[in-house]
Amino acid sequence: MTTPDPRGPVLEVEGLRKTFGDVVAVAGVDLTLHAGGALAVVGESGSGKTTVARMIVGLERPAAGRITACGRDRSRPARSARERRRRGGEVQIVFQDPYSSLDPRQSPASAVEEVLRLHTSLDAAGRRGRVAELAGLVGLDERQMAAAPSRLSGGQRQRVAIARALAAEPRVLILDESVAALDVSIQAQVLNVLADVRERTGVAYLFISHDLAVVRQVTDDVVVMRGGAIVERGPTARVLDAPAHPYTRLLRESVPRPGWRPARRALRTGQDDELKESR
Amino acid sequence: MTGITVARRAGAGTIRRAGLGPLGTAAAGVVVVAVVLAVLGPALSPADPNASDFASAYAPPAPGHPLGFDGQGRDLLARLLEGARTSLLGPLLVVALSMAAGTALAIAAAWAGGWLDAAVSAALEVVFAFPGVLLAMLVAAVFGPGLGAAVVALAVAYVPYIARLLRGAALAERGKPYVRALEVQGAGALAICLRHLVPNLLPLIAAQATLFFGYAMVDLAIVSFFGLGVQPPDADWGVMVASGRSGVLQGYPAEALLAGGCVVVLVVAFNVLGERLPGAAGAGGRPWRRTGLRTGRRTGRRGGAA
Numbered sequence: 001m002t003t004p005d006p007r008g009p010v011l012e013v014e015g016l017r018k019t020f021g022d023v024v025a026v027a028g029v030d031l032t033l034h035a036g037g038a039l040a041v042v043g044e045s046g047s048g049k050t051t052v053a054r055m056i057v058g059l060e061r062p063a064a065g066r067i068t069a070c071g072r073d074r075s076r077p078a079r080s081a082r083e084r085r086r087r088g089g090e091v092q093i094v095f096q097d098p099y100s101s102l103d104p105r106q107s108p109a110s111a112v113e114e115v116l117r118l119h120t121s122l123d124a125a126g127r128r129g130r131v132a133e134l135a136g137l138v139g140l141d142e143r144q145m146a147a148a149p150s151r152l153s154g155g156q157r158q159r160v161a162i163a164r165a166l167a168a169e170p171r172v173l174i175l176d177e178s179v180a181a182l183d184v185s186i187q188a189q190v191l192n193v194l195a196d197v198r199e200r201t202g203v204a205y206l207f208i209s210h211d212l213a214v215v216r217q218v219t220d221d222v223v224v225m226r227g228g229a230i231v232e233r234g235p236t237a238r239v240l241d242a243p244a245h246p247y248t249r250l251l252r253e254s255v256p257r258p259g260w261r262p263a264r265r266a267l268r269t270g271q272d273d274e275l276k277e278s279r
Numbered sequence: 280m281t282g283i284t285v286a287r288r289a290g291a292g293t294i295r296r297a298g299l300g301p302l303g304t305a306a307a308g309v310v311v312v313a314v315v316l317a318v319l320g321p322a323l324s325p326a327d328p329n330a331s332d333f334a335s336a337y338a339p340p341a342p343g344h345p346l347g348f349d350g351q352g353r354d355l356l357a358r359l360l361e362g363a364r365t366s367l368l369g370p371l372l373v374v375a376l377s378m379a380a381g382t383a384l385a386i387a388a389a390w391a392g393g394w395l396d397a398a399v400s401a402a403l404e405v406v407f408a409f410p411g412v413l414l415a416m417l418v419a420a421v422f423g424p425g426l427g428a429a430v431v432a433l434a435v436a437y438v439p440y441i442a443r444l445l446r447g448a449a450l451a452e453r454g455k456p457y458v459r460a461l462e463v464q465g466a467g468a469l470a471i472c473l474r475h476l477v478p479n480l481l482p483l484i485a486a487q488a489t490l491f492f493g494y495a496m497v498d499l500a501i502v503s504f505f506g507l508g509v510q511p512p513d514a515d516w517g518v519m520v521a522s523g524r525s526g527v528l529q530g531y532p533a534e535a536l537l538a539g540g541c542v543v544v545l546v547v548a549f550n551v552l553g554e555r556l557p558g559a560a561g562a563g564g565r566p567w568r569r570t571g572l573r574t575g576r577r578t579g580r581r582g583g584a585a
Contacts, residue, residue, distance in 0.1 A: 057463045058462075058463065059459055059462065059463070078465075081465070081467055084465040084467075085464075085465035086465070087465060088463060088464045088465030088466075089465070091463075092463060092464070093459075093460070093463055095456035095459065095460065096456075097456055100455045100456050100457060101456040101457055101460060102457050103457045103475050103479065104479065105475075105478050105479060106475070114466075114474075115464050118464055118465060118466055119464070119465075161460070164460065164464075165460070168464055168465075
C-alpha cells in the first residue's frame with residue numbers, strides 16, 4: 001500500500017552514482033520517500049544498497065546525482081558545524097552491527113543525552129525526561145539505560161541505537177540491515193518497536209534489507225536493486241506477490257520454505273542470461 | 280549527568296577484570312615501590328648524597344650506611360635514592376611528551392586521512408631514520424649536556440613508533456559504527472575524538488606508555504653514562520654506572536652493579552607490566568587473560584551488508 005502524503009517527499013534521490021576505482025557500486029538510482037512512509041531497498045550482498053544509505057547520510061560522497069532531504073540538497077559534504085547538525089536532524093541511520101554501534105565506555109542514557117545536547121536546547125532535567133521518554137518508546141527500562149553496553153543483548157543494543165537516532169528527531173530513519181544480525185525472536189521484538197515508533201512519531205523509514213519476510217512486514221513500498229541499479233519498484237505486497245522482474249522472482253524463490261531447493265545453480269547457468277537481457 | 284558516571288565506572292571495571300597475572304602484579308609492585316622510594320627519597324636517605332669523605336672511599340657497609348660508599352666516599356644508598364628521582368622523572372617526561380605528540384598526530388592523521396595523513400606519515404618516516412640515543416647525543420652536543428635536552432630529543436625520536444601504532448588503532452576505531460553514528464548526528468570532529476576516540480584508545484595508550492617508559496629509562500641511562508645527560512655530581516643511575524667503572528677495575532663493583540641492577544629491575548618490571556595491561560594485545564605485547572573482554576561476542580558481525 002502506497003501512502004501518498006500531502007506534505008510530499010522527505011527524501012528524494014535522483015541519478016545517484018558511486019564508483020570505487022573501476023567498480024561501479026551504484027549506477028543511477030532514483031528513490032522517493034514520502035513523509036511517514038516506509039520504503040524498502042532489497043537486493044543481494046554487493047547490490048549497492050548499503051552504499052546508497054551511506055551516501056544519503058553523508059558517509060560517502062556521490063560521484064554523481066542529487067540527494068534532497070526535507071527540501072534541502074545534501075549531495076555535497078556539509079560546510080559548517082551548523083549545517084552538519086541540521087542534516088543530523090533530518091536523516092538518521094541505524095547500522096547493522098549491534099556490537100560496535102555503541103561506544104563501549106558510554107551508557108545508553110549518556111549516549112542518548114549526548115545527542116539531545118547536540119540537537120535540542122533542553123536543560124539537564126529536560127534531557128533526563130526526554131531520555132526516559134525515548135527509552136520507553138523503544139522498550140528499555142532505567143536499569144538497562146544505565147548499564148554498560150557490554151551488559152546488553154544485541155536486541156537491546158539495537159533498540160538503544162534506534163533511541164539514539166530518534167533523539168535527533170529526524171524525519172527519515174535509515175535502517176541498514178538493522179535487524180539482520182539478531183535472532184528471529186529478537187528481530188520480531190525490534191520490528192514491533194519500529195512499527196510502534198513510526199505510528200507514534202510519523203518518522204519515515206528507508207529500510208535496507210535482504211530479508212523479504214521482514215520487508216513485507218515493515219514497509220509499504222519496495223525497490224529491488226541488482227548490480228547497483230534498480231530493477232523493479234512498486235508497492236511491497238504487489239512486488240513480492242507478483243514480481244515482474246526475473247531477479248525479484250529469483251530473490252523470492254531463494255527464501256527457504258517447505259520443499260525449498262537452492263536455485264543458485266540455476267542462476268549461474270540458464271537464468272543469468274535471462275537476467276542480463278532484461279536489464 | 281548520571282549516565283556519565285556510570286560509563287566511567289564501567290571503564291574501571293573492565294581494567295580490573297582484565298587481570299595482570301601473578302608476574303604482572305609483581306611487576307606493578309616493583310614499579311610502585313620504586314616510585315614511592317623516589318618520591319620519599321630524601322626523607323629516607325641516611326646521608327647527604329653529595330657529601331664526600333675520601334677517608335671512607337670504597338668503604339664496606341657500616342651501621343647507618345647499609346650499602347657502603349663509592350670511590351669518593353659518598354653514601355651509596357643515599358645516591359641510589361637520589362638517583363631514582365632523575366632516573367624515573369626523565370623517562371616520565373619523555374613518555375608524557377612523546378605520547379601526547381604521538382597520540383595527537385595519530386588521531387589527526389587517522390581522522391583527516393588524505394594529504395594530512397600522507398604528510399604526517401612522510402614526516403615520521405624521516406624521524407624514524409634517527410636512532411633515539413644518537414639524536415639525544417647530537418642534541419646534547421649542540422645545546423649543551425643536561426637532562427632537558429636529552430628528554431626532548433628522545434621524545435621526538437619515540438614519536439614515530441607511538442604514532443604509527445596508534446594511527447592504525449585510531450583508524451580501526453574511526454570506522455566503527457558508533458563513531459559513524461556520531462558523525463551522522465553532526466557532532467564535531469574534535470568532540471568525537473576527545474570524548475570517544477581517545478578514551479577508547481586509552482588502554483592501548485597506557486600499555487604503550489608503560490613499554491616506552493622502560494625503553495626511555497635505558498636510553499636516558501645510556502645518555503647519562505656518556506656524560507651528556509644528568510651531570511655529575513648529581514646522582515643518576517646512568518651517571519653512577521659511569522663513575523663506578525673505575526671501581527669495577529679496582530675490585531669495588533658495588534656502585535656500578537647496584538645502579539645498573541636498579542635500571543635492569545625497573546626496565547624488566549615496566550616491560551612485564553606493559554605486556555600485561557589490557558591494551559597490550561594491540562601494543563605488540565601478548566594478550567594476557569582477556570577474560571570478559573570482547574570474547575565470543577562477535578558472532579553476528581558484518582553478515583552481508585551490501
